[in-house]
Amino acid sequence: MSIAIKALAALAHETRLTIFRMLVQAGESGVPAGQLAKELCIPNATLSFHLKELTHAELVIARQESRFIYYSANFTTMNALIGYLTENCCAGTPCGNVEVCCDEKNS
Template sequence: MNDAAAIASLSALAQDNRLAAFRRLVRAGERGMSAGAIAEALGMAPSSLSFHLAQLSEAGLVTQERQHRTIIYRADYSAIYSLVGYLLENCCEADGCGAAALEALEQAS
């Protein structure tokens, strides 16, 4: 990951509706959720949610898969692990614990 990708990801998450949608998708796991189900769970208008899901998708944080007439959205775990890894790659560099932080992240995935 580079600075531009990290900024895009963090910017996409720096809005309350997008963060809520992303967290809902993380909870849904691999089965994902339709936009309608996400909108209902969050009490949002579907048209408003579509805008937010597009922002998350453009940032690479969610994937979408068409299943017949429905689009299923899923959190992209590899993207979020990459972002967290990028943020931690120089963690405590002066103390030498950066490698341990990255190893813990890799084990969590």
């Protein structure tokens, strides 16, 4: 539960969620910090703060290659969070398929 709380708290910020989504899309190879800053138009100091929060929540892994620091999503923690959230889904009964309708004409 403590991992879920830390992860959800970290993701409950628009900038951190955006960073995390970009890292998930990048896959295991990750993205260099400079590229994150440039593509998301985030100042380096601000990016550093948000990456620290995501790292503290164990959602992001940093690795250094040469002069660059690459950040990637921690898929182990992400999958554990998804598992935790779905473990008690629908009060323990199978949820089945849920239809989502985004077209106002069909609602």
